[in-house]
Amino acid sequence: MKKIVSFLLIALAALSLLLTAGCGSKEPAYTGPVIGFSVSTLNNPFFVAMKDGVEKQAAALGIKVKIVDAQNDPAKQANDMEDLIESGVSVLIVNPVDSAAISPSVEDANEAGIPVITLDRSAEKGKVTTHIASDNFKGGQMAANLIAEKVGPKAITVELEGTPGASATRERGAGFDSIAKQKLDLVASQSADFDRTKGLNVATNLIQAHPNLQAIFAQNDEMALGAVEAAKSAGKKLFIVGFDGTTDGVKAVEDRDMAATIAQQPELMGKIAIDTAMKIIKGQAVPSKIPVPLKIVMH
Amino acid sequence: MDRTQVTSYIKKLGPLIGLIALFIIISLLNNSFLEIANLKNLFRQVSINAIIAFGMTFVILTAGIDLSVGSMLALSGAVMAELIVTGMNPMLAIIVACLLGLFLGAINGFLISYGRIAPFIATLATMTIYRGATLVFTNGNPISSLTTDHAFRAFGRGDLLGIPIPAITMFIIFFVLWFVLQKTSLGRHTYAVGGSEKVSFIAGIKINRVKIFAYALTGLLCAIAGAIITSRLNSAQPTAGAGYELDAIAAVVLGGTSLSGGKGHIVGTLIGALIIGTLNNGLNILDVSSFYQQIVKGLVILFAVLADRKKA
Numbered sequence: 041m042k043k044i045v046s047f048l049l050i051a052l053a054a055l056s057l058l059l060t061a062g063c064g065s066k067e068p069a070y071t072g073p074v075i076g077f078s079v080s081t082l083n084n085p086f087f088v089a090m091k092d093g094v095e096k097q098a099a100a101l102g103i104k105v106k107i108v109d110a111q112n113d114p115a116k117q118a119n120d121m122e123d124l125i126e127s128g129v130s131v132l133i134v135n136p137v138d139s140a141a142i143s144p145s146v147e148d149a150n151e152a153g154i155p156v157i158t159l160d161r162s163a164e165k166g167k168v169t170t171h172i173a174s175d176n177f178k179g180g181q182m183a184a185n186l187i188a189e190k191v192g193p194k195a196i197t198v199e200l201e202g203t204p205g206a207s208a209t210r211e212r213g214a215g216f217d218s219i220a221k222q223k224l225d226l227v228a229s230q231s232a233d234f235d236r237t238k239g240l241n242v243a244t245n246l247i248q249a250h251p252n253l254q255a256i257f258a259q260n261d262e263m264a265l266g267a268v269e270a271a272k273s274a275g276k277k278l279f280i281v282g283f284d285g286t287t288d289g290v291k292a293v294e295d296r297d298m299a300a301t302i303a304q305q306p307e308l309m310g311k312i313a314i315d316t317a318m319k320i321i322k323g324q325a326v327p328s329k330i331p332v333p334l335k336i337v338m339h
Numbered sequence: 340m341d342r343t344q345v346t347s348y349i350k351k352l353g354p355l356i357g358l359i360a361l362f363i364i365i366s367l368l369n370n371s372f373l374e375i376a377n378l379k380n381l382f383r384q385v386s387i388n389a390i391i392a393f394g395m396t397f398v399i400l401t402a403g404i405d406l407s408v409g410s411m412l413a414l415s416g417a418v419m420a421e422l423i424v425t426g427m428n429p430m431l432a433i434i435v436a437c438l439l440g441l442f443l444g445a446i447n448g449f450l451i452s453y454g455r456i457a458p459f460i461a462t463l464a465t466m467t468i469y470r471g472a473t474l475v476f477t478n479g480n481p482i483s484s485l486t487t488d489h490a491f492r493a494f495g496r497g498d499l500l501g502i503p504i505p506a507i508t509m510f511i512i513f514f515v516l517w518f519v520l521q522k523t524s525l526g527r528h529t530y531a532v533g534g535s536e537k538v539s540f541i542a543g544i545k546i547n548r549v550k551i552f553a554y555a556l557t558g559l560l561c562a563i564a565g566a567i568i569t570s571r572l573n574s575a576q577p578t579a580g581a582g583y584e585l586d587a588i589a590a591v592v593l594g595g596t597s598l599s600g601g602k603g604h605i606v607g608t609l610i611g612a613l614i615i616g617t618l619n620n621g622l623n624i625l626d627v628s629s630f631y632q633q634i635v636k637g638l639v640i641l642f643a644v645l646a647d648r649k650k651a
Contacts, residue, residue, distance in 0.1 A: 083479060204629045231629030236481070236576055237568055241384050245623035248377045249369065262481075262576075269572055273496055274376075288483050288574075 076124035093310020114141035121145035175331035180215025188223035239266025261289030365621035385616030386505035392590035394557030402600025403458035409580030410469035416565030420482040420575035429491035444558015448551030483574035495570025533600025
């Protein structure tokens with residue numbers, strides 16, 4: 041009996057708390073659209089900047105955003121997406137942990153009739169209204185143009201490629217090669233799997249094979265940092281351009297170890313995502329792919 | 340010399356002949372390959388895989404396998420880097436990292452010997468555990484700009500009398516382990532355990548101790564390889580060493596050591612590591628497309644194993 045009474049009392053207290061909370065919010069009820077944003081991780085400065093971009097633009101436009109962090113766990117992201125769909129958001133922005141694992145969640149959103157925007161990484165299956173990502177092709181072109189401009193036309197250059205077959209490898213490589221064909225003397229393109237140690241080894245071998253080498257383009261900063269060590273060991277001063285603008289990469293540019301890095305702009309990505317979501321809500325047409333410009337970070 | 344003796348010599352010399360053929364082909368195609376500077380690069384690059392593969396040879400001789408080598412390398416390298424960043428003397432940090440590697444390898448050994456878990460399963464599990472621990476420890480970020488200490492920098496990138504220091508480290512380890520394997524009872528027991536565990540047991544060999552030694556040794560060697568990489572890059576990567584187990588196993592197999600244990604020698608492993616390193620270096624210098632490179636490497640391993648089969 042005592043137990044039941046105390047249980048009732050607690051239930052009553054909880055209920056009253058809920059009621060006062062409901063009545064207590066004196067500010068006018070929010071009636072605008074709510075946008076859901078599922079971010080892969082906030083344990084990486086790149087994605088934190090992306091989230092900041094989303095938050096700032098939403099605040100500027102006076103829109104409510106629900107942000108959930110998947111902590112790099114595809115399973116948690118599936119739950120997050122379920123919760124966002126359940127809560128009835130108008131548009132879902134998702135930065136997938138994994139392109140394959142996110143597909144069922146995208147299909148769930150399709151079923152619920154919620155438009156989906158993928159950010160930075162794409163989804164393999166399901167209908168996505170638009171995909172927002174860095175313009176890797178253009179970034180590759182920027183790198184080639186920069187080398188031609190700073191080192192000179194027909195500069196003797198090698199390219200460190202990423203993991204064979206990866207989308208970033210293809211796009212960055214295609215962009216770089218399209219300009220390099222005309223403006224540079226590209227003597228070798230070799231894969232170093234986006235890895236710093238491999239970048240060091242492959243760059244060492246290429247510096248050896250091409251003694252009059254002038255410039256190195258690496259398709260990410262990790263390989264570029266490996267190339268920096270290779271150039272130092274060989275006692276050569278080379279014009280090394282990386283890609284991504286990671287903390288280590290930007291620092292190497294500041295220290296004049298690297299000539300430049302083609303930096304991605306995660307904050308801009310977040311801003312564009314919110315702008316695009318608003319367009320979708322207003323019923324305006326959006327392109328199926330939105331490339332985000334990159335910027336050159338130089339000393 | 341009778342027929343069996345001749346075939347046994349050919350069998351021992353097979354990998355060496357392959358290596359020499361590779362040298363000749365690549366140097367004919369590109370004359371910068373045989374330059375002293377490139378040979379120095381080659382040995383510097385080979386040393387890391389070779390050092391790991393020496394340990395792998397002991398493990399495979401006991402009829403085991405160690406998939407966790409890359410993860411042990413990454414974890415001990417990361418811990419070493421962090422210790423250096425927090426101000427520890429770099430040489431002391433290397434010693435601590437080596438002890439850690441020894442410990443991680445000993446865990447593998449205990450799981451496999453006393454725990455009676457199949458080596459493939461046990462080290463598959465510790466491979467992911469050690470990798471996960473590395474990611475937790477580093478928070479997924481590289482630990483960089485470690486130190487300007489000359490001795491530490493020299494460990495990975497310096498020369499002594501014109502020979503790269505990692506290569507010197509590799510040869511010292513090679514000679515010590517060759518001696519252990521060929522001239523001590525521990526070496527003979529390693530062969531015996533891999534040849535037949537039952538017979539070894541009857542002969543009174545302490546099988547568990549032999550196994551733990553093999554895995555702990557591998558852990559220690561991974562830590563040394565990790566120290567070389569960390570020194571060369573002056574930073575530690577959380578993803579360092581991923582896939583190194585395959586290169587190490589390939590070196591051992593190319594060198595003629597049997598995956599079923601009991602048969603093989605460490606000289607072969609050194610040659611096997613040199614073959615893989617020469618391929619990597621040579622294919623870079625010849626600017627072969629990365630797509631074809633993978634096919635070439637796979638074919639070389641297949642041919643080596645097939646040739647070995649035929650002779651046996």
